[in-house]
Amino acid sequence: MVAVQRTVVRRGDTLIVDGVAYDLQRFAHIYVVGTGKGSAVMAQGLEAILGDRISAGAVTVKYEHVAPVERVTLYEAAHPIPDAAGVQGANAAMELVRQAADDDLVFCLLSGGGSALWPAPSGGISLAEKQRMTGLLIDCGARIDEINVIRKHLSAVKGGQLARLAAPARLITLVLSDVVGDRLDAIASGPTVPDPTTFRDCLNILTRYDLLDRLPDSVHAHLQQGLAGSVPETPEAGDPVFELGQTVVVANNRLALRAAREAAEARGYTTLLLSSTLEGEARHVARMHAAIAQEICQSGQPISPPACIISGGETTVTVRGNGKGGRSQEFALAAALHIAGLDATVVLSGGTDGTDGPTDAGGALVDGRTVARAEALGLQPEAFLHRNDAYHFFQALDDLLLTGPTGTNVMDMYVVLVGA
Structure with missing residues (x-):
C-alpha cells in the first residue's frame, strides 16, 4: 500500500x-x-x-x-x-x-x-489441461520467465x-x-x-525440457496453429x-534488500548486499551462501563479523521426490547441511510474500546446530532434501518461518548472519 x-x-x-x-x-x-x-x-x-x-x-x-x-x-x-x-x-x-x-x-x-x-485459457484449451501444463513446467525446473513464455501463448x-x-x-x-x-x-x-x-520460443523451451511428448493434445495443437500463423501472435x-x-x-527485491541492510546496520552488523538477481537451483545457491559464511568464520573475508550477508532473487527446484516444500525451504535445508558445526552462524531463507510454494510457511531458519538437532530426533537431513521434503523436516524442528501473507511479493530474501 x-x-x-x-x-x-x-x-x-x-x-x-x-x-x-x-x-x-x-x-x-x-x-x-x-x-x-x-x-x-x-x-x-x-x-x-x-x-x-x-x-x-x-x-x-x-x-x-x-x-x-x-x-x-x-x-x-x-x-x-x-x-x-x-x-x-x-x-x-x-x-x-x-x-x-x-x-x-x-x-x-x-x-x-x-x-x-x-x-x-485460449480457445480449445480446458482448465484441466492448463493445470496439467502448469504442473509439468513447475516440476521440470524451468525458470519462471520460461514458464511465463508458455503461459502467455496459452x-x-x-x-x-x-x-x-x-x-x-x-x-x-x-x-x-x-x-x-x-x-x-x-x-x-x-x-x-x-x-x-513467440510461439517458436514456446517450442524451443518445451524441447529444452523434453516436454513435447507430454503435452495435452489441445496445447500441442494450439502451439502448432500459432507456428503456422492461424492463431495470432x-x-x-x-x-x-x-x-x-x-x-x-x-x-522490487532491491528495495526490500536495502531496507533489510539498513535494519542490520542499525543493529551493529557489518553488511554486504550481495545480489538481487540470484537464480539457479535452490540447493546450489544455498551452498554458495554457506561457503561465504565459512570464509567469514575462517578469514574475516569478504566482511568481518559480526557480519550480515543479504541477497535476493528467485531460485528454482527440480522436483525429483514426492515431498512437500518450496524453494526457500529447500534453500534453508541445503544451507543447514553446509553450515553444520559453524558457531554463531544463522541463515534465513524466505519468500517476501510469506508463502513458499504450496505451503503455509514463508521459508525456514537454520543455524550451525540444525543438523545435529535433527539427527538427535532420528531425522536424516540428506534424505529429506533428496525427496524435496523440506517442509516436514522443518516442521519437526519447529523451524518454519510462519509469517502469514505479507501483502507484498518481491521475490525471495536470504540473510546470513555470522557473529563475532
Whole structure:
C-alpha cells in the first residue's frame, strides 16, 4: 500500500503517477483490475487515493491474501496451479476492461503470482489441461520467465492482450516486481506490455525440457496453429494498443534488500548486499551462501563479523521426490547441511510474500546446530532434501518461518548472519 501511495499522488482533480499528470475531470469512469499475491493491498492503497472516483474493480488474489476494500471486488483463487475461481476472476477483469471507452481510465495492479491467478485459457484449451501444463513446467525446473513464455501463448489475457482489450481507454499499470531484472513482460506474464516472445520460443523451451511428448493434445495443437500463423501472435512493441499506456514498477527485491541492510546496520552488523538477481537451483545457491559464511568464520573475508550477508532473487527446484516444500525451504535445508558445526552462524531463507510454494510457511531458519538437532530426533537431513521434503523436516524442528501473507511479493530474501 505504501509503495502505491508513494507512486500515485492526488492533488484535487490532478493525479500524478510517477511524475506524469492526469486530469481526473476528463475521465467518465475509473476501473481497477489486477492479479497477484500483493494486488489486494495495492487496491487498498489506490482506494485510499481515489475513493469514490473508482467506478468498479475486479482483482484476483491468492486464497487468504485479501485486504479491506470497498470499491473493488476481490476474487480469491489458487496458486501455483490455477483453479476455476481464477478463471472467474480473470473473466471479470476482462469483461470490465472491454467496456472501457476512450474517456475512461483503467488501472491494472500486478504482483507476483499473477500468472497463475489469472488463468484465461485460449480457445480449445480446458482448465484441466492448463493445470496439467502448469504442473509439468513447475516440476521440470524451468525458470519462471520460461514458464511465463508458455503461459502467455496459452492465454487470452497475458502477453499484452489485456492492453488490447482495454483500448482505447487510458491504461496505467502499477507493478510489484517478482522477476529478476524487473522484466515487465515477465511479471504476471505482462498482460499490459509488449511481448517479445513467440510461439517458436514456446517450442524451443518445451524441447529444452523434453516436454513435447507430454503435452495435452489441445496445447500441442494450439502451439502448432500459432507456428503456422492461424492463431495470432501476442502484440509486440510498436502495436498501437500500447500508445496510451504507462507502466511503473512501484517496488522490487532491491528495495526490500536495502531496507533489510539498513535494519542490520542499525543493529551493529557489518553488511554486504550481495545480489538481487540470484537464480539457479535452490540447493546450489544455498551452498554458495554457506561457503561465504565459512570464509567469514575462517578469514574475516569478504566482511568481518559480526557480519550480515543479504541477497535476493528467485531460485528454482527440480522436483525429483514426492515431498512437500518450496524453494526457500529447500534453500534453508541445503544451507543447514553446509553450515553444520559453524558457531554463531544463522541463515534465513524466505519468500517476501510469506508463502513458499504450496505451503503455509514463508521459508525456514537454520543455524550451525540444525543438523545435529535433527539427527538427535532420528531425522536424516540428506534424505529429506533428496525427496524435496523440506517442509516436514522443518516442521519437526519447529523451524518454519510462519509469517502469514505479507501483502507484498518481491521475490525471495536470504540473510546470513555470522557473529563475532
